[in-house]
Amino acid sequence: MKAISPMIAVVLLIAFTVAVGGIISVWLTGFTRTATTGTETRSEALNRCTASGFEVIACTSSATRIIHYGADLTLFPLSIMTSDGTAVTLSGTDAAALASGTVRSISLARGTNTSVKVRANCQYGTINVTIEASCSSGDKCWVS
Numbered sequence: 001m002k003a004i005s006p007m008i009a010v011v012l013l014i015a016f017t018v019a020v021g022g023i024i025s026v027w028l029t030g031f032t033r034t035a036t037t038g039t040e041t042r043s044e045a046l047n048r049c050t051a052s053g054f055e056v057i058a059c060t061s062s063a064t065r066i067i068h069y070g071a072d073l074t075l076f077p078l079s080i081m082t083s084d085g086t087a088v089t090l091s092g093t094d095a096a097a098l099a100s101g102t103v104r105s106i107s108l109a110r111g112t113n114t115s116v117k118v119r120a121n122c123q124y125g126t127i128n129v130t131i132e133a134s135c136s137s138g139d140k141c142w143v144s
Helices: 006-051 094-100
Strands: 054-060 063-068 075-084 087-090 103-109 116-122 127-136
Touching: 006 103, 006 127, 054 116, 054 127, 063 075, 063 116, 087 103
Parallel strands: none
Antiparallel strands: 054 063, 063 103, 075 087, 075 116, 116 127
């Protein structure tokens, strides 16, 4: 039996190494492209949703005034939590008015809170982003 010549063995080893390197290169390129695209899409959603958010413009212990700016994206469901445990979810007329950019005053039943946190989901394409706004006593938005 004859053995393979050393020159052919070297050529085969080099060819095998180049083939494996090419396969890894193609896989790594696809993996990087997928990861980058996902990150770009998420970043764009965050930018758009932040630009289309809302703000607590005035707040007391029994009421809050909220404005939605950049009304090109829909925020849902808009919920308000206070430090005293009051929870309000906007729907119907209030939600529609807020979505159109109208300032809405929302009554908070108990009237003993010292902070208000407003939270909503913003949908951009298939990505949902949670955005928040808050106001606490001592902030410039808090009205005594």
